[in-house]
Amino acid sequence: MRLRNITGSREVIAQSPYVIHEDTLEARPGTWGEIFGNSAPIHIEIGMGKGKFIHTMARLHPDINYVGIEKYSSVLLRALQKMEEEELPNLKFIRMDAEDICKVFAEGEVDRIYLNFSDPWPKDRHAKRRLPSREFLARYDRILKKDGWLEFKTDNRPLFDFAVEELEPAGWNARVITYDLHRDPALMEGNVMTEYEEKFSSMGNPICKYVIFRS
Numbered sequence: 001m002r003l004r005n006i007t008g009s010r011e012v013i014a015q016s017p018y019v020i021h022e023d024t025l026e027a028r029p030g031t032w033g034e035i036f037g038n039s040a041p042i043h044i045e046i047g048m049g050k051g052k053f054i055h056t057m058a059r060l061h062p063d064i065n066y067v068g069i070e071k072y073s074s075v076l077l078r079a080l081q082k083m084e085e086e087e088l089p090n091l092k093f094i095r096m097d098a099e100d101i102c103k104v105f106a107e108g109e110v111d112r113i114y115l116n117f118s119d120p121w122p123k124d125r126h127a128k129r130r131l132p133s134r135e136f137l138a139r140y141d142r143i144l145k146k147d148g149w150l151e152f153k154t155d156n157r158p159l160f161d162f163a164v165e166e167l168e169p170a171g172w173n174a175r176v177i178t179y180d181l182h183r184d185p186a187l188m189e190g191n192v193m194t195e196y197e198e199k200f201s202s203m204g205n206p207i208c209k210y211v212i213f214r215s
Contacts, residue, residue, distance in 0.1 A: 009073040018083045019076075019093045020067075027094060029106035035092065036065045041111035044069060046098045046131060047118050051079025053194040054114070058091035060192070064111075068093045069101070098131060098139075105143040113140055115152040117196040120159040132163035134170040141171075141214060149175065149213045155200040160208040167212060176211040 013019050020027045020035060033039050041064050045054045048068035058066040068091065070076040076095050083091065094104065118131040128135045132152055140150055150172075154160050160179070167174060178184050181191070182201055187209065193201070201207055 009077040012080065013073055013076055013095055016080055016093075018080055018087075018091070019095065021094070027104040029102075029104060030109060032065065032067070032105070032109060036090065038065070040065045040090070042067065042105075042109060043112040043114065044105075044110055045114040045116065046101070047071070047115065048079060048093075049075055049117070050195055051076075051082050051093075053116055053192055055079065055082045055086070055088065055091065056192045058088045059086070062088075062090055064090065066091045069098060070095055071097050098136065101139050102142050107142055108145045110143045111145055111148050113144060113148070113150040115150065116194045117154050117156075117200075118152075118159070120154075120156045122158070127162070130159065130162065132159070132166060134166045137166065137170040137172055144214070146214070149211055151209065151211050153181065153194070153197065153207055153209045155196070155205040155207055157206075157208065160210075164210065171215045172212045173215050174210050174212050176209065178210075179206060179208050181207040181209045 032042050043057070043064055044067045046069045048054050048070050051068055054066050054068040068079060070079065070093065073095060076093060079093055096104070115131050121127065121129045127133055130136070144150070152163060164174070164177060176187065178187060181187055197207060
């Protein structure tokens, strides 16, 4: 039965062979090589939404293992539908809160992290919940390899300004910062767009991006 005909997203996710479950022994720090059955690099997207970006990346780069992380079951279900239509052996999903990222990835286990059009959490009191905040950068620092890096894209300029301001106190450096990604031919080479990126760029909204690494 096709996924779109099944009601109850949590039940579908619990039974899906594409999902690694954070609340079981399936997902343990240091075991992702075993889960994929190889020693390929691991790239993760935190807050993957409907999964267009990470599914496309996994198809384009079969020599890299991808893990898509999403908090909401109803959204993750859309990514599972894509996998049903085009199954990729180098792509797995996990439904979890990003605050617990260090519980499922070991120190230095991840080669690259993607943040795409993350929730801006606009109220000041919620700043530490923002995925590019210094609190989350400290978590990424633990799981990312020493020569790894993080890429962040958004059309939300206040969120991007906040993210850039967080770099120095968090001990990260910028390799690339652009406030209009789609006007930079070099950065657009190989750029894979998310659903939000397609929507907002078609409306004329400039897309901001940075690529960062640890000091």
